[in-house]
Amino acid sequence: MADEAGQFVDTIETSNADVWGPIFQAQGQRYTPPQAIVIYDRATGTGCGTGQAAMGPFYCPADRKVYLDLTFWNELESRFGAKGEFARAYVISHEIGHHIQTLTGASDQARRQGARGAESGSVRLELQADCYAGVWARLAPQASKGGIAINRADIEDGLGAAAAVGDDAIQQKTQGQVMPDSFTHGTSAQRMRWFGKGYDAGDPGACDTFGARSL
Numbered sequence: 370m371a372d373e374a375g376q377f378v379d380t381i382e383t384s385n386a387d388v389w390g391p392i393f394q395a396q397g398q399r400y401t402p403p404q405a406i407v408i409y410d411r412a413t414g415t416g417c418g419t420g421q422a423a424m425g426p427f428y429c430p431a432d433r434k435v436y437l438d439l440t441f442w443n444e445l446e447s448r449f450g451a452k453g454e455f456a457r458a459y460v461i462s463h464e465i466g467h468h469i470q471t472l473t474g475a476s477d478q479a480r481r482q483g484a485r486g487a488e489s490g491s492v493r494l495e496l497q498a499d500c501y502a503g504v505w506a507r508l509a510p511q512a513s514k515g516g517i518a519i520n521r522a523d524i525e526d527g528l529g530a531a532a533a534v535g536d537d538a539i540q541q542k543t544q545g546q547v548m549p550d551s552f553t554h555g556t557s558a559q560r561m562r563w564f565g566k567g568y569d570a571g572d573p574g575a576c577d578t579f580g581a582r583s584l
């Protein structure tokens with residue numbers, strides 16, 4: 370299982386590098402991929418403290434690594450009802466989106482805007498990472514030498530995953546109610562909207578969640 374997941378993760382990581390390399394280059398900058406995408410079981414040490422399966426996938430800016438736990442990997446299908454490989458590709462690309470935000474400085478900007486609440490810097494950061502995943506989905510088929518093929522059904526899977534991991538969906542499943550004050554990722558509708566914006570534009574310029582009047 371871990372091997373299979375590892376291969377899949379490598380493919381998506383390479384594909385993201387194929388998409389983001391030229392975008393950075395066009396702006397006179399250089400894209401450097403995350404240091405690693407780590408798949409772990411139960412718990413692992415990270416540059417950001419102990420990673421635990423209950424935390425879900427995350428990016429650690431201190432060591433520039435993406436951490437995915439096997440439980441989440443499996444639960445993406447069974448618990449949240451998001452199906453298909455594209456849903457997993459979306460999650461990896463979202464986390465790589467956080468890496469891109471570290472490279473662009475958006476993460477620092479978000480920290481200055483505060484971490485909690487429906488309009489916080491942290492929500493804007495999450496929605497921007499969703500938008501970046503959309504940009505990847507749009508450009509991957511042309512950009513990837515490995516020939517990543519993405520069709521309409523895949524996109525719907527991706528949007529389903531975006532919705533399934535929206536804070537409101539998760540809170541309803543885990544607490545039985547929605548509490549907007551503790552939103553850190555944005556609602557399912559917002560996540561689908563920003564993924565779609567990135568996909569439709571195929572350009573990270575469409576992902577300015579910090580300048581957006583409404584999310």
Ligand SMILES: [Zn+2]
Binds near residue numbers: 463467495
């Ligand atoms: Zn995120």
